[in-house]
Amino acid sequence: MIKSILPLRAVELGYIANARTLLDGISLTINRGTFTVVLGPNGAGKSLLLRLLHGMLEPSTGTISWANGSSADRRRRQAMVFQRPVHLRRSVEANIVFALGALGIPRKDRSGLVQLALERAGLTAARRVHARLLSVGEQQRLSVARALAAEPDILFLDEPTASLDPVSVHRIETLLIEANARGTAIVLVTHDVSQARRVGQKIVFLHDGRINGQGPAPSFLDNPNSDVARAYLAGKIIV
Amino acid sequence: MIKSILPLRAVELGYIANARTLLDGISLTINRGTFTVVLGPNGAGKSLLLRLLHGMLEPSTGTISWANGSSADRRRRQAMVFQRPVHLRRSVEANIVFALGALGIPRKDRSGLVQLALERAGLTAARRVHARLLSVGEQQRLSVARALAAEPDILFLDEPTASLDPVSVHRIETLLIEANARGTAIVLVTHDVSQARRVGQKIVFLHDGRINGQGPAPSFLDNPNSDVARAYLAGKIIV
Amino acid sequence: KNKNYIVLQSTTSVQNSGLLGHLIPIFHKKTGVGVRVVAVGTGQALKNARNGDGDVLLVHSRAAEKRFVSLGFGIERHEVMYNDYVVIGPRHDPANIRMIDDIAQVFLNISSKRVPFVSRGDNSGTHIRELSLWNIAGIAPDADGAAWYREAGSGMGATLNIAVGMGAYALTDRATWLSFQNKGDFEVLAQGDTRLSNPYSVILINPVRHPHVNGKGGRAFIKWLTSPEGQGAINAFRLNGEQLFYSVLKN
Amino acid sequence: MVREFREKPYMHDLNAAILLAAQLIYTGDADLLEIIGLSIGVSLTAVLASCVIGMLLGAAIAVLKFRGRGAVTILLNSLMGLPPVVVGLGVYLLLSRAGPLGVFGLLYTPTAMIIAQTILVMPIVAALTRQVVEDFYAEYDEQLRSLGVRGRRLVTTLLWDARYSLITVALAGFGRAIAEVGAVMIVGGNIDHLTRVMTTAIALETSKGNLALALALGIILVGVSLLVNGAVASLGRRFGRSRYD
Amino acid sequence: MVREFREKPYMHDLNAAILLAAQLIYTGDADLLEIIGLSIGVSLTAVLASCVIGMLLGAAIAVLKFRGRGAVTILLNSLMGLPPVVVGLGVYLLLSRAGPLGVFGLLYTPTAMIIAQTILVMPIVAALTRQVVEDFYAEYDEQLRSLGVRGRRLVTTLLWDARYSLITVALAGFGRAIAEVGAVMIVGGNIDHLTRVMTTAIALETSKGNLALALALGIILVGVSLLVNGAVASLGRRFGRSRYD
Numbered sequence A, B: 001m002i003k004s005i006l007p008l009r010a011v012e013l014g015y016i017a018n019a020r021t022l023l024d025g026i027s028l029t030i031n032r033g034t035f036t037v038v039l040g041p042n043g044a045g046k047s048l049l050l051r052l053l054h055g056m057l058e059p060s061t062g063t064i065s066w067a068n069g070s071s072a073d074r075r076r077r078q079a080m081v082f083q084r085p086v087h088l089r090r091s092v093e094a095n096i097v098f099a100l101g102a103l104g105i106p107r108k109d110r111s112g113l114v115q116l117a118l119e120r121a122g123l124t125a126a127r128r129v130h131a132r133l134l135s136v137g138e139q140q141r142l143s144v145a146r147a148l149a150a151e152p153d154i155l156f157l158d159e160p161t162a163s164l165d166p167v168s169v170h171r172i173e174t175l176l177i178e179a180n181a182r183g184t185a186i187v188l189v190t191h192d193v194s195q196a197r198r199v200g201q202k203i204v205f206l207h208d209g210r211i212n213g214q215g216p217a218p219s220f221l222d223n224p225n226s227d228v229a230r231a232y233l234a235g236k237i238i239v
Numbered sequence C: 001k002n003k004n005y006i007v008l009q010s011t012t013s014v015q016n017s018g019l020l021g022h023l024i025p026i027f028h029k030k031t032g033v034g035v036r037v038v039a040v041g042t043g044q045a046l047k048n049a050r051n052g053d054g055d056v057l058l059v060h061s062r063a064a065e066k067r068f069v070s071l072g073f074g075i076e077r078h079e080v081m082y083n084d085y086v087v088i089g090p091r092h093d094p095a096n097i098r099m100i101d102d103i104a105q106v107f108l109n110i111s112s113k114r115v116p117f118v119s120r121g122d123n124s125g126t127h128i129r130e131l132s133l134w135n136i137a138g139i140a141p142d143a144d145g146a147a148w149y150r151e152a153g154s155g156m157g158a159t160l161n162i163a164v165g166m167g168a169y170a171l172t173d174r175a176t177w178l179s180f181q182n183k184g185d186f187e188v189l190a191q192g193d194t195r196l197s198n199p200y201s202v203i204l205i206n207p208v209r210h211p212h213v214n215g216k217g218g219r220a221f222i223k224w225l226t227s228p229e230g231q232g233a234i235n236a237f238r239l240n241g242e243q244l245f246y247s248v249l250k251n
Numbered sequence D, E: 001m002v003r004e005f006r007e008k009p010y011m012h013d014l015n016a017a018i019l020l021a022a023q024l025i026y027t028g029d030a031d032l033l034e035i036i037g038l039s040i041g042v043s044l045t046a047v048l049a050s051c052v053i054g055m056l057l058g059a060a061i062a063v064l065k066f067r068g069r070g071a072v073t074i075l076l077n078s079l080m081g082l083p084p085v086v087v088g089l090g091v092y093l094l095l096s097r098a099g100p101l102g103v104f105g106l107l108y109t110p111t112a113m114i115i116a117q118t119i120l121v122m123p124i125v126a127a128l129t130r131q132v133v134e135d136f137y138a139e140y141d142e143q144l145r146s147l148g149v150r151g152r153r154l155v156t157t158l159l160w161d162a163r164y165s166l167i168t169v170a171l172a173g174f175g176r177a178i179a180e181v182g183a184v185m186i187v188g189g190n191i192d193h194l195t196r197v198m199t200t201a202i203a204l205e206t207s208k209g210n211l212a213l214a215l216a217l218g219i220i221l222v223g224v225s226l227l228v229n230g231a232v233a234s235l236g237r238r239f240g241r242s243r244y245d
């Protein structure tokens, strides 16, 4: 087992597309075992930021650097739950098996991990169902379980509980807190301020492509260090 | 202007796919100007029910009947916001124009309605952006604005605020309440119990493909007339 | 209708050898009538002509031509020229036919040595002649489903390509052979028997049956081709210094 | 063109063909240019006609629910295997003087060639379009039905949204048209200066045993295809295709 | 077969051809069955080979980022327009006694025909597969990259998920193979009882002027295509395709 690939250091990230500056001057460090919540209005650039950090897009400016590991390690030791889950045209179970295979998990370890993931997603009964036939919420749970399955060093989640019922929200939050306690760094995008309060250690507030205030979770949420964030938390931001 | 196509009457609806009974014995009436909220855990069949009512799927058993209108009227006088917004590969504005055209709105009336829809969605600045480049939340707002544009008799919404920031949620709720006040019947699926409390007149609780309790909004939520609903509202349902 | 051109349904040998490319400009210069050549197998040419798709025929299959005219599809049939058939084969001549004058003996040698022979097998003028030559030699080549006798079912050029590719003998008209480029180490091994003569005819497609036929232009073409001038032009055509076609007009 | 190269010594290998091709292009032989022009003209026209008919037809089959839809799809897929010679014969029988359309005198004209190639290419365009549009429609289906989009509007909307993928379909049709010889040979007649196109010229040279020249013409034909494809690609890029399209 | 119908009275219209086709099928002519068998055998084998190579190649081009990807795509699209006669000539030069592979004695054998058709069909399969897989990949791209799926695994995953759409691609390849005559004519030689297939038989009857018989054979060939397509469709249905696939 190699050392954790963390900390992740992003310096002055910027992203420009179609002549629009969508992200600008974002600097951020993610340490082992931390729990970061990214807040911000629709279109602020939260999903873009996650994509950059996860290596899905190349930043237009700035750099992203990891502390350890080959590029293959880095790929294998991080995971992301996308805002719109995408599943292969196969059964629920086969989707998890596939993901484990892709991550290089030895064949003998897979079946145990699959069981665990199915239980976590509450999909044990639906294991043979075609993944694309699941309800939206079930698909989202499958995504989260799949991402957690390989116990990554860092886990990016883009509004993973947006379509979940309250009980499922609670279960996912518990899973995240547990994983975090085992050392997985978590970066979570959400619109649910009370969720941020429940799970977050550090809040990053994004507005219009810039970090517009950040701080430790309870204190920042109670008393944000930026006007925009204060307005947002009071439910008053103009989109 | 023809009379409203409402009331909509569904009798003993059932839906079976791949030998699984997904909906069973659902009877429901939607009157003019009502606001119905459908609650229920992931996979309960909420989206399926909306699809059946909106005519996207044929029920396996039972009947759906409208009070008035030709089949073309019925299509034109109802609208639905799907759980996963789908937009054409064109600009934001062109998407709304297209929808209005499809609904048979005369050309001269369109541009005013487009302005209004853009404002409602908070997308006036993004009108020329390719719709598929919008953030998920923005796409969802576009869907809602598009559906509201033609002032339908009945509007089905499948978790329309799931990915929205709190301010946008508030704006959409206001728009729905306003439309409802103008006479549009609304059927809203949501996982947000406080949202149900804010906007709903009548709650329908769905569980495992069956209606498992229903009633007027505040009283049902405070004191549900079914055990399952009570457990769900207390955050305790086993999925 | 005043078309200033005729469509000539011709056999491929006169086209591929370049004869028509030699004759047509001379004719065009003299009369102002253009000639559009559709070069196909004799069978297809006759069929097209029956349907009225063309004005003049230039083919080489006496029996079929006579039938065509007797059925009223064509008029004014004239034999205009001839050349001859030859047997070609690989230089080392496994069947030992070189310099044999009697064509029947040539075919006997080939069949008795069971050396590969490629037949056109397409019912063309050349194919029919080949069959009659086997008949003269008293052999039924495809009777025993013999592997040495292959029906190519192709035009002359394609059949020659196959013969060269397989190292087999074949019967071909001399004009096509001389103008053929893919000879490899093949050469003419047997020739000269009078039974190898190959006469060509022109026929005007019957304007009574097919009113759109350009009778005027067609007649002009036939008249010119059979005139001393046209006959001279046929004799004058050379390919690599060799005369390929001989006029029927004795001069 | 023919005469010029007839006198070349015997050669049959690929190198000779490539050299010959280069030489033909370099000298800019007027006959060759005429033949290339006709090839492109006939095939592009046929493909255009095929796309107009075939794409509408294919998209309609993809989105409309009707009895026998499965059978029509199988038929369409089968017609991708229409042999050019058979199409040529069919068109010949139609256009022949003895045939029903004989009075128009279209046989042995470029128009006849266009008709034959259109019949040949249209099913290919339609069958491939059906598949492409059906794949797109899976995503749009409910949203468009919800909006009440039906019939002609549904078909054109999907064709427009699938336009970048349909370029490849059109190019497949073009490839089929520009390369085929059986149909144009029969209905065109390979008449010099009138209906001789690249493929019939190649067939002619092959039958003369001019294999090197035939191959050289073939190489040039592939070059022409490359040019057309390159032009289409750069047009496509011009009108920009983002990864979200 | 040939001899049997040679003496038929003059007929040239479609009706006669249809009648003749029915008669041929009814009598179950042994020669005809042999020819049909060879046609299907050669073309199916060639299509199988083309699919193995072409689908892997097409999918690889669709998903791998490399310099010159655009150029390769254009090349592939252009090669859909490879003229059969040219492919036939190329293979002929390779396999002829004087050619580099002459020692194997493959010329004028079914193997030669399979090789030629594979060269002809492979680019079509590859180019269409590239488009189909690229369209699918747009949806999967980020998810699969996030999972670290790359290289061979990426290619096979996408091919498997796109399998229903790729059936149409394979059928397009089959159509091309079963219908072409130029290549098999040159490398096969249309030798009776050895390399005669449906299309070369049709060309032969056409050159004899037996248009009705040629057309009848064409109709039978389309019928054969229908059977193959129908079989593929029913297999596809057997292994079920829901609307979510």
Ligand SMILES: Nc1ncnc2c1ncn2[C@@H]1O[C@H](COP(=O)(O)OP(=O)(O)OP(=O)(O)O)[C@@H](O)[C@H]1O
Residues within 6 Å of the ligand: A017, A018, A020, A022, A040, A041, A042, A043, A044, A045, A046, A047, A048, A049, A083, B129, B133, B134, B135, B136, B137, B138, B163, B165
């Ligand atoms: N390639 C692109 N070209 C132009 N604009 C883009 C592109 N990609 C994203 N955008 C824009 O960037 C902005 C930020 O998008 P992003 O998806 O990161 O928002 P978000 O913060 O995740 O919002 P949400 O909460 O709605 O998910 C949006 O306004 C979107 O329209």
Ligand SMILES: Nc1ncnc2c1ncn2[C@@H]1O[C@H](COP(=O)(O)OP(=O)(O)OP(=O)(O)O)[C@@H](O)[C@H]1O
Residues within 6 Å of the ligand: A129, A133, A134, A135, A136, A137, A138, A163, A165, B017, B018, B020, B022, B040, B041, B042, B043, B044, B045, B046, B047, B048, B049, B083
């Ligand atoms: N065609 C089908 N075949 C089999 N099962 C299906 C099919 N369509 C839907 N289902 C199943 O039906 C159930 C209900 O799906 P539906 O999308 O209606 O749930 P939902 O109540 O909207 O859930 P969510 O809150 O997650 O959106 C799910 O468990 C799903 O897997």
Ligand SMILES: [Mg+2]
Residues within 6 Å of the ligand: A046, A047, A048, A083, A158, B135, B136, B137
């Ligand atoms: Mg987002």
Ligand SMILES: [Mg+2]
Residues within 6 Å of the ligand: A135, A136, A137, B046, B047, B048, B083, B158
């Ligand atoms: Mg749902």
